[in-house]
Amino acid sequence: MNALPWTIYVSFAGALLALAAGQRSASAARVVGLLTALTGLGLALGAAADFTPAAGLQTLVNAPWIPELGVRYHLAADGISLTLVVLTGLAATAGVLFSWNIGERTGEFFALYFALIGGVYGVFLSADAFAFFVFYEIAIVPKYFLIANWGSTNREYGAMKLVLYSFAGSALVLAGLLWAHGAAGGDSFALADLAAAAPNFTRFEQLGMFALLFTGFAVLAGMFPFHTWAPTGHVAAPTAASMLLAGVVMKLGAYGCLRVAMVTFPAGLAYFAPVIAWLAIIGILYAGFVALVQDDFKFVIGYSSVSHMGFVLLGLAAANATAVAGAVLQMFSHGVIAGLLFAVVGRMVYERTHTRKMDDLRALPLHRLLPFAAVVFVLAGLASMGLPGFSGFPAELTILIGTWKTSPLWALVAASGVLVAAAFTLRAIQVSFFGQNETAKDAPDHHYEPITWPEKAGAVLLLAATVYVGLNPDALLRWITPALESPLLRAALNGGAP
């Protein structure tokens, strides 16, 4: 458990090592990358093995950092952060495996990649708002370079849009934090201290701070109508970056909403919950319908991410222990599944066929040319549809149960989102992999490089994770549920009452 902060340090060290190894050869950088990612995953799983689920954060490190501002280097974890740390380890490892073919400036690629990962680990472990914000920014900057240097379609535009949205979100977060810090007396950035001080603020302050923080974080979580960066960013990004973007970076936003905005300002949550819920529901349905008519395969997956993150935000807005537990489970589930989908589309298909247009793919009998990719995509698609047996199902079921308790109407409208998700996923499977009928022999004969072992390993890793959690959601829920019993979170879910 106490080794968890090392996930951060190992990632940053790995970034430097990969840069150095990249001077020597691309394969050295890859090996360093894989070892770094595996170490991070190993540390996360090791911590999970001796984790005792408990209410409240368990402090890992707590040292003074900038005493003049009351900033402390305070890292802590509970079941929620542990879930997301494990997710980060999985996504990072799979991302390296799916970037195995990057031959251009490989060292730099992995350096930026692990700088991002280190930042993500840091966010999930921070218990001090200042440290949280610093790690949050560290995670944002490398994304720009990853996309702008190694990306594809429209990469400058996609990278710029993504970073501008992210920075705009950060600016709101920073404003909210500084405002709260000042109002609380300016001697601590600890999340717990801010939460303790919050009830003494005026109602206007509480609502205003909550709105700033929640909106700022929700931009990164892809909340409608601030989601537009997500599809273009995903499309422009190289495969591994899309995987991380959908897999973990969007979770940073949702985690910030929960850990910072909701916990600190329960009154704000109580006031704004209906607005958030309806925006989340609009996101679920709108992004689902948009995904249904996309012609670019990656846009389909990009919009599906927005739709699935809508379920996370809905769970948070429903603000009861069941719904929030479901939301955290959905964060994990979507991280794994979206990673898998982007891996198939970006790495397995696009880098072989050099097209992502549904119309072009329809003409290729891909299920015969790339049977492994077809099987993985079908399984990932089923998982993404929320079919039982995969992790998305217990997550969405838990969210629906929790949401129903708060508002049956929200649950009813959101349930129709399940149908839309089924429609666009099935369309993607149908058109892209099974467009050409078995009998059509006149299809041009293509020969693609067979699926490589890193791709197979990455796909199996993520599939195993989604099936394992799908059949045994207790594995994560038994961490998450006790964490929601902590006084701070209970207060957050009770509108401020202890």
Place this chain on the structure above:
Amino acid sequence: MNSLPLLSLLVFTPWLGALVLALLPRLGGGPARTLALLFSLSTLALGAVALGSFDPAAPGLQFVEKRAWIAALGVSYHLGLDGLNLVLVLLTGLVAPAALFGTIGSVTRPALYGALFLVLQGAALGVFLFLDFFPWFVCWELSLVPAFFLLKLWGGPGAARAAYQFVIYTIGGSAFMLLGFAALYAAAGTFDFVQLAALAREGALAGKLAALGGVWPQVIFYGVLLGLAVKVPLWPFHTWLPPAYAEAPTGASMFLTGVMSKMGVYGFLRILWPLFPADLQTAAPWLLWLALGGVVLGAYAALRQTDLKRMVAYSSVNHLSYCLLALFAVSSCGSELARDASVAALSGTILQMFNHGLSAAALFYCVGILESRSGGRRGLGDFGGVRTAAPVFAGFCGIAMFSSLGLPGLNGFVGEFLIFRGVFGLQPVLAAVATLGLLATALFLLTFWQRVFHGPAAGAGVGFRDLGAGETATLLPLLVLMFVLGLMPQLLIRLFNPLVASWAAHLSP
């Protein structure tokens, strides 16, 4: 009861077979076919074992397996057998191997076909045997996946669209059923059908749901109803069915109509009725009209078809609607019902499920033979005089038709007789209208018979090859059972008679 987890074996053996086939991609066509068939037959063998030690008179569920599974959602791994699902397990054990045996010899990529088929078979068994919503729903949804691919990869020219429509319709219904169960869980804290039914019997469940106020208790009921109604299908939710059955390869059509269509009716009996007795009673008066619509319009639609497969598909809508008609008739009368009539109606429902499984599967197989011998033609006018060229085939197909039409002496008669006997006692007017369906059924089946088998050899009927040994072996067991059950329906009825009697006793205390 006994240490062998019989019901788990029933569900998992086909899946194990699918796994074996998937893991042995280099297996030749011949061994793959044999393996698939052996694993498919496991259901029949294990079903026979269950039948051997099943005690119809014992109240409650037998061979129960119950283990805690997901603590956070109170989900348990819960299986159990009573007269109702025993009948359906036996039906699966008969229809699935027959469908596989009859078709796997002529399909491309038999290993994949067999694997998908076995996944489907296991999923159907899971739906019949699981008693907790979570694993039950896993199987319910899982069944769509192999069905989708069987349709898509081996189906006719319009299969892609039909498969998409089929899955979207069903998932659409299921999404609202899922919501209904989420709400039930929020209210009652359990997903277990047995516990929920017990709560419903005490009236506690209705009370908890009523606390929601407004239209919400109704929303839950209609959500679950919708999910089941699409699957059966209840008119007017049936529009996915004719294209799906018609475009599916023969083996899949046989399984879809023989077994999968029973999943919905089973859901009505196992879930909707026990959990929402009062709501169902309130809704029954107009649900009856929908079921009646299925009976009458399904039969008239079949009469209008020129495609034989679509004709048989519409006749499925008609036959399954009888099951629902009987159930709604019983439910509409609440506790003032005549006990005998309701026992008859409910027995008829269960028997009809079994009979329809046999006769519809056999009919689809016969149409499949017509189709494969004529190079894919299956229009009513494409054949003529097949009887002269292929007398055995004509005889077999005729028996299946007369079973479907309810000729006394064959199995179909008993089920329909009991249903009509029951419904006449409960809802005489509706029963009278429903006889129109019988009339239309007789008309379209006789038209089928006359146009295809009679007259001078014409079209694809010229030089029609008679049944081969494999085809005879596929049909013969089904036909023998039609006679046996037509003459001795007691063989089946005794399995569920005590169960049905106890249902009726609960209704009229």
